[in-house]
Amino acid sequence: MPLTPEQSSEFAPGDLVWDTAACRAGEVMDHRWSRYQLRPLGGGTEWYARGEDLVSHAGPGPQCGECRHIRTSYHNARRAGDTEGAARWITEMGVHLRAAHA
Numbered sequence: 001m002p003l004t005p006e007q008s009s010e011f012a013p014g015d016l017v018w019d020t021a022a023c024r025a026g027e028v029m030d031h032r033w034s035r036y037q038l039r040p041l042g043g044g045t046e047w048y049a050r051g052e053d054l055v056s057h058a059g060p061g062p063q064c065g066e067c068r069h070i071r072t073s074y075h076n077a078r079r080a081g082d083t084e085g086a087a088r089w090i091t092e093m094g095v096h097l098r099a100a101h102a
């Protein structure tokens, strides 16, 4: 993905994020015009979010042992094809981020 100064994005396609405005977890599909296109992990209708509303373990910011545990569990679930498990972990991530790193 080409990056210009105006488009320098905090999140890249494939990143998992928690949309604090929508209270939903999603996977970044695209980023343009300062908005992110997100896809629900379990499939469904994509939606758009503002960058300032998104948080992610993959992005910059504080991380702790719980962050790493959730992230590892998520990736394990994805690798195993466990979409429900992956969605559950990213929800856990959102809850944890708000509780521990907000």
Ligand SMILES: [Zn+2]
Binding pocket: 062, 063, 064, 065, 066, 067, 068, 096, 100, 101
């Ligand atoms: Zn943490």
